[in-house]
Amino acid sequence: MITVRNVSKSFGTQRVLHRINLEIEPGKTTAVVGPSGVGKSVLLKLIMGILQPDEGEIFVCGENMTQARTEAEKNQIRAKLGVLFQSAALLDSLTVFENIAFPLRERFKMPRREMHNKVWYMIEALSLEDLAWHYP
Numbered sequence: 001m002i003t004v005r006n007v008s009k010s011f012g013t014q015r016v017l018h019r020i021n022l023e024i025e026p027g028k029t030t031a032v033v034g035p036s037g038v039g040k041s042v043l044l045k046l047i048m049g050i051l052q053p054d055e056g057e058i059f060v061c062g063e064n065m066t067q068a069r070t071e072a073e074k075n076q077i078r079a080k081l082g083v084l085f086q087s088a089a090l091l092d093s094l095t096v097f098e099n100i101a102f103p104l105r106e107r108f109k110m111p112r113r114e115m116h117n118k119v120w121y122m123i124e125a126l127s128l129e130d131l132a133w134h135y136p
Helices: 040-047 071-078 096-106 112-125
Strands: 002-011 014-024 055-060
Touching: 002 040, 014 040, 014 055, 040 055, 096 112
Parallel strands: none
Antiparallel strands: 002 014, 002 055
């Protein structure tokens, strides 16, 4: 469960979020939608611990993201999240194969052979064989 309690965030004199409350139940797919500039990305960055709220608390699976101080603590909590941003989802300096392999290598420390097999499985499943060594 993700719980956002009375979260506010401002940048200078511009208040972006004011006392936001939100609960997302486990197993639910949730989309944050709205017009440009209303704080959607700020809310997601707060939940992921990329930004700190000015006030309020954020809990991810019972762990308080707002009290996590080190990147290691935040990464432990982030491991329970899945977020897909609208743009900038691929690293343009890496090939399609390398983009797919990146989280397997960096986050899951998957052995090279297993990672290679898993990446090729996904590439074939998505019919991307001809694009595997192209850049985004």
